[in-house]
Amino acid sequence: MKNKVLATILFSLLVVPLVQSADNSPRLVVGITVDQLRTDYLEALQHLFGEKGFKRLMREGVVCENLVFDFPNIDKASATATLYTGTTPFFHGIPSERFFNTAFLREEFILNDPSKIGNYTDETFSPERIRTSTLSDEVKIVSGGLGRVYAVAPDAQQSIISAGHAANCAFWINDRNGKWATTTYYRDVPAYVEQFNYVRSLSARIDTLSWTPVYTPDRYTAIPYLTNDFSFKRTFARDGRDKFVQFKTTALVNQEITDVAVEFLDKGLLGRRGVLDMLNVGYTAGVYLNKTIQDYGLELQDTYVRMDRDIARLLDEIDKKVGLANTVVFLTSTGYFKGEAKESPIYNIPSGEFYPRRAVSLLNVYLMALYGQGDWVIGYQNRQIFLNRKLIKERDVDADEMRNRAASFLIQMTGVQDVYTSQRLLLSNGTDRVAAMRNSYYPKLSGDLVLDLCPGWEVVYEDANDTREYVRVNAVPAPCFILAHDVKPVRITSPVRATAIAPTVSRLLRIRSPNGSADAPLPEIQY
Secondary structure, eight states: OHHHHHHHHHHHHHHHHHHHHHHHSOSEEEEEEEETOOHHHHHHTGGGOOTTTHHHHHHHSEEESOEEOSSSSOOHHHHHHHHHHSSOHHHHSOOSSEEEETTTTEEEETTBOTTSOEESSSOOBOSTTOOSOOHHHHHHHHTTTOSOEEEEOSSHHHHHHHHOSSOSEEEEEOTTTOOEEEETTSOOOOHHHHHHHHHSOHHHHGGGOEEOOSSOGGGOOOSOSOOOSSOOOEEOOTTOTTHHHHHTTSTHHHHHHHHHHHHHHHHSOTTOSSSOEEEEEEEEOOOGGGOOHHHHHHHHHHHHHHHHHHHHHHHHHHHHHTOGGGEEEEEEEOSOOOOOOOOOGGGOOOOEEEOHHHHHHHHHHHHHHHHOSSOOEEEEETTEEEEOHHHHHHTTOOHHHHHHHHHHHHTTSTTEEEEEEHHHHHHOOOOHHHHHHHHTOOTTTSOSEEEEEOTTEEEEOOSTTOOEEEOOOSOOOOOEEEEOTTOOOEEEOSOEEGGGHHHHHHHHHTSOOOTTOOOOOOTTOOO
């Protein structure tokens, strides 16, 4: 009898600490990615923020002032994938939002998957091109599949990539009808999200919405560019062709995102079911209509002010429903900014225009002179040139020799700083610039030649929309915040690699890092 009592006491002593440890584990992780968010603009606009949004993160959390991505030509898709996988495009397989499909000779969205069907959209997307596990996947795995993982963002790329392979569902706003859309890749579409499409459809409300500044224009003085001193009012015509696309570039879209995120916390019971859940939220901090800060600086500042209120509302809801003491929150920028305009010629800044179509045509003529008639060049996409590998094989041409000759030809063009062949990127352990270019290269989708264009130049695509891409290689100061119970507030001013975020959050959650992540957690985090 005494032995049984003693055994019971010993068992209790062993089990109680384990239970307490489990009770102290986070119940919810919330990942927030803010496209094009800048540290310098956050700092300059602090005086207009409340105490419960960005200031709360700055006051109570780990603040990284300078998040760096170790590859060029960052966009929303490649940045989000890097943050959630803890590795670069060379491994995770998402080098950009679009890729050149060599089979059909056309550009496609990187997540395009014709084997899937869209819900409330004719878009066909899936996360299958993400070639490593994500932080969201690891949350799902550690719970034995019981944890709920959802994502909501303005567009499909941001939402699906943050959701990952194993999530319950990912939602975005359809560009054509304003509905909350998803893909049949995911199987769990909560009724309360579908209810939004019936009861609170954006298409039914958009003609009643208008965007006006929170404060008078004289208070928006943070951006040092000449802007108009007048207020603004942005509306969305009910029969406008691109009204939802336009809406998604405004501050109001972040409020729509927050509404759905709060619904997940309320009706989805995230963080209140005894297992680790995850909610991924995507916001935008880009310039209105994807133009420049010189054109819409007032609107951009108001976007920051309104986003501060959305974040405050989201944090308050987390605290009420789950408790911030039981939650890990991380907020990151995507590390780039598209709102810079080309300088006026009156300032004599070296510049010029690069025309991809003309470059491709000239290169093909040059290669025909060397190798005979044929379409040796089949496409250009995202500063990459694609050679006709099928024709190269049929004619028994040395592919490496052709690439090297093509590179030697292209580098003579005005506006081209350097040209990297695929074999140079795959085999070289050269300079930091070569390593960075290699990080952005995914062999199964990327081109045979990668162009490094001169700063200050414009890429002119000669399409129906007269699309122009301004080349700047300067780093954008990008922030990251991590808020977790018992983690001491600290400000990190030295550069932090974006690939370190996923392993750092994994450590706070006490789970393994994504399988492509090689970075250690941030050493500055103290308990």
